Amino acid sequence: xxxxxxxxxxxxxxxxxxxxxxxxxxxxxxxxxxxxxxxxxxxxxxxxxxxxxxxxxxxxxxxxxxxxxxxxxxxxxxxxxxxxxxxxxxxxxxxxxxxxxxxxxxxxxxxxxxxxxxxxxxxxxxxxxxxxxxxxxxxxxxxxxxxxxxxxxxxxxxxxxxxxxxxxxxxxxxxxxxxxxxxxxxxxxxxxxxxxxxxxxxxxxxxxxxxxxxxxxxxxxxxxxxxxxxxxxxxxxxxxxxxxxxxxxxxxxxxxxxxxxxxxxxxxxxxxxxxxxxxxxxxxxxxxxxxxxxxxxxxxxxxxxxxxxxxxxxxxxxxxxxxxxxxxxxxxxxxxxxxxxxxxxxxxxxxxxxxx
Amino acid sequence: xxxxxxxxxxxxxxxxxxxxxxxxxxxxxxxxxxxxxxxxxxxxxxxxxxxxxxxxxxxxxxxxxxxxxxxxxxxxxxxxxxxxxxxxxxxxxxxxxxxxxxxxxxxxxxxxxxxxxxxxxxxxxxxxxxxxxxxxxxxxxxxxxxxxxxxxxxxxxxxxxxxxxxxxxxxxxxxxxxxxxxxxxxxxxxxxxxxxxxxxxxxxxxxxxxxxxxxxxxxxxxxxxxxxxxxxxxxxxxxxxxxxxxxxxxxxxx
Numbered sequence: 001x002x003x004x005x006x007x008x009x010x011x012x013x014x015x016x017x018x019x020x021x022x023x024x025x026x027x028x029x030x031x032x033x034x035x036x037x038x039x040x041x042x043x044x045x046x047x048x049x050x051x052x053x054x055x056x057x058x059x060x061x062x063x064x065x066x067x068x069x070x071x072x073x074x075x076x077x078x079x080x081x082x083x084x085x086x087x088x089x090x091x092x093x094x095x096x097x098x099x100x101x102x103x104x105x106x107x108x109x110x111x112x113x114x115x116x117x118x119x120x121x122x123x124x125x126x127x128x129x130x131x132x133x134x135x136x137x138x139x140x141x142x143x144x145x146x147x148x149x150x151x152x153x154x155x156x157x158x159x160x161x162x163x164x165x166x167x168x169x170x171x172x173x174x175x176x177x178x179x180x181x182x183x184x185x186x187x188x189x190x191x192x193x194x195x196x197x198x199x200x201x202x203x204x205x206x207x208x209x210x211x212x213x214x215x216x217x218x219x220x221x222x223x224x225x226x227x228x229x230x231x232x233x234x235x236x237x238x239x240x241x242x243x244x245x246x247x248x249x250x251x252x253x254x255x256x257x258x259x260x261x262x263x264x265x266x267x268x269x270x271x272x273x274x275x276x277x278x279x280x281x282x283x284x285x286x287x288x289x290x291x292x293x294x295x296x297x298x299x300x301x302x303x304x305x306x307x308x309x310x311x312x313x314x315x316x317x318x319x320x321x322x323x324x325x326x327x328x329x330x331x332x333x334x335x336x337x338x339x340x341x342x343x344x345x346x347x348x349x350x351x352x353x354x355x356x
Numbered sequence: 357x358x359x360x361x362x363x364x365x366x367x368x369x370x371x372x373x374x375x376x377x378x379x380x381x382x383x384x385x386x387x388x389x390x391x392x393x394x395x396x397x398x399x400x401x402x403x404x405x406x407x408x409x410x411x412x413x414x415x416x417x418x419x420x421x422x423x424x425x426x427x428x429x430x431x432x433x434x435x436x437x438x439x440x441x442x443x444x445x446x447x448x449x450x451x452x453x454x455x456x457x458x459x460x461x462x463x464x465x466x467x468x469x470x471x472x473x474x475x476x477x478x479x480x481x482x483x484x485x486x487x488x489x490x491x492x493x494x495x496x497x498x499x500x501x502x503x504x505x506x507x508x509x510x511x512x513x514x515x516x517x518x519x520x521x522x523x524x525x526x527x528x529x530x531x532x533x534x535x536x537x538x539x540x541x542x543x544x545x546x547x548x549x550x551x552x553x554x555x556x557x558x559x560x561x562x563x564x565x566x567x568x569x570x571x572x573x574x575x576x577x578x579x580x581x582x583x584x585x586x587x588x589x590x591x592x593x594x595x596x597x598x599x600x601x602x603x604x605x606x607x608x609x610x
């Protein structure tokens with residue numbers, strides 16, 4: 001596991017490296033004087049992307065002054081609600097969008113150089129393919145585009161089709177593939193040339209539970225062979241199972257970089273107490289704001305929003321001769337995680353301002 | 357090298373497209389009908405067969421360009437298949453050149469097939485000696501289609517398929533009458549003349565690729581004509597694709 005929270009210091013308001021700070025806000029030229037550390041797979045400073053409406057000329061910010069480092073060999077989760085700027089970042093890193101200002105390097109190469117994409121594998125969100133090609137033809141084609149020789153590309157294409165469970169369909173045209181199969185093919189296409197950095201935009205999207213498990217296994221396997229994985233997701237258990245660190249993006253701004261555990265700690269914890277049968281219970285005044293009823297399925301449930309008082313609550317329930325069926329810690333939702341990150345970020349900014 | 361990979365993929369994609377198969381079958385039927393109708397041409401059956409046969413190669417090729425070529429890049433952008441290509445070490449100009457080269461190769465294959473069918477019909481009619489002039493005419497028709505295709509690729513990279521088709525058709529028609537446009541310019545004084553002449557020079561001079569009248573008489577053209585037409589086509593395509601690449605370079609793919 002890599003050390004934590006290095007990115008917190010690289011936020012615009014934090015302690016950005018002097019060289020990086022000087023370069024932030026400058027458009028990428030490919031000849032930037034800033035050299036990224038060899039330990040970093042991705043280095044982003046001051047990355048901003050604005051869109052201008054063609055008719056109204058109104059400016060919309062997709063990404064604002066993003067500073068982010070992803071270390072080599074780590075699995076890095078990129079989280080945020082829709083429209084937060086996740087896909088924008090990933091597309092800038094892969095050359096599909098041009099940044100308005102700021103710069104980034106991928107495996108040490110500035111992103112405006114085509115060479116920066118040689119050792120990168122990218123899976124776009126909802127990938128689309130050429131209908132008339134077969135699975136093996138498509139993988140051969142993209143492997144060769146990434147610099148593999150013809151014979152190696154054919155071998156790798158066959159191997160990867162088998163690996164993602166499409167080995168028996170290598171001669172079938174892609175228009176006959178199901179949505180899940182196409183997602184698997186997209187993953188194979190991202191990995192067929194054995195990249196050093198994998199950038200995956202919502203890799204679990206459109207997959208059934210078995211497919212999600214397979215993708216998780218593939219990502220873990222890539223981590224074992226030392227590949228850096230940067231992926232965006234909406235599915236918290238996947239992020240929790242895979243990521244060394246995660247970044248939370250809200251409205252185009254980086255709010256926080258931490259481990260999933262740290263993010264969970266930042267959320268208001270809660271515990272669910274479920275009781276036998278449907279009980280008429282009057283919650284005493286001393287538990288106001290601490291206990292909420294959450295009845296479901298003919299049983300009575302209580303949500304304890306201050307777990308420190310759980311013992312006291314259980315004592316009260318026993319005194320009331322109520323049979324407690326279960327006591328379960330509640331996992332925060334992704335939305336709660338985002339809210340907590342935003343609140344912590346605001347609190348952090350206030351603290352920094354006060355100290356200054 | 358990467359441009360050739362894109363070209364190969366484009367060629368494969370186009371020849372597997374049912375639109376192309378339909379157009380080729382339509383072309384072969386048209387040649388057959390021309391042969392059947394030739395006895396009604398009052399002794400001009402041979403001339404009619406060659407002329408209509410070569411015209412059908414040009415017009416069917418144009419139909420391929422308008423249906424496939426004008427959507428070649430925009431379809432990839434709409435369907436997002438372009439994400440999987442440009443996120444690899446593929447320079448954008450090479451991508452455009454590859455798309456153009458792939459479709460041009462498919463157009464050459466169609467022209468060759470229809471040209472061979474035309475020659476087979478002529479051979480059946482006892483005029484196998486027309487092979488040389490037919491081959492030259494098919495070569496020039498392919499060059500013409502390559503030029504029109506470069507315009508289609510440029511418009512496709514910058515606009516919607518419908519607008520691209522309209523622009524390409526406009527350039528094709530104007531290109532047919534380039535020489536007339538220059539003559540027309542002479543009727544006007546000063547700046548208006550210069551403007552019309554400039555427009556005529558910007559349009560592709562497609563009459564350079566037309567040797568249907570010669571071929572219908574079974575006569576070959578000169579090596580100089582073939583050379584000039586080849587160099588002109590190469591330069592025109594290079595200019596158009598360079599313009600397209602320059603505009604495509606800064607484009608965002610959302």
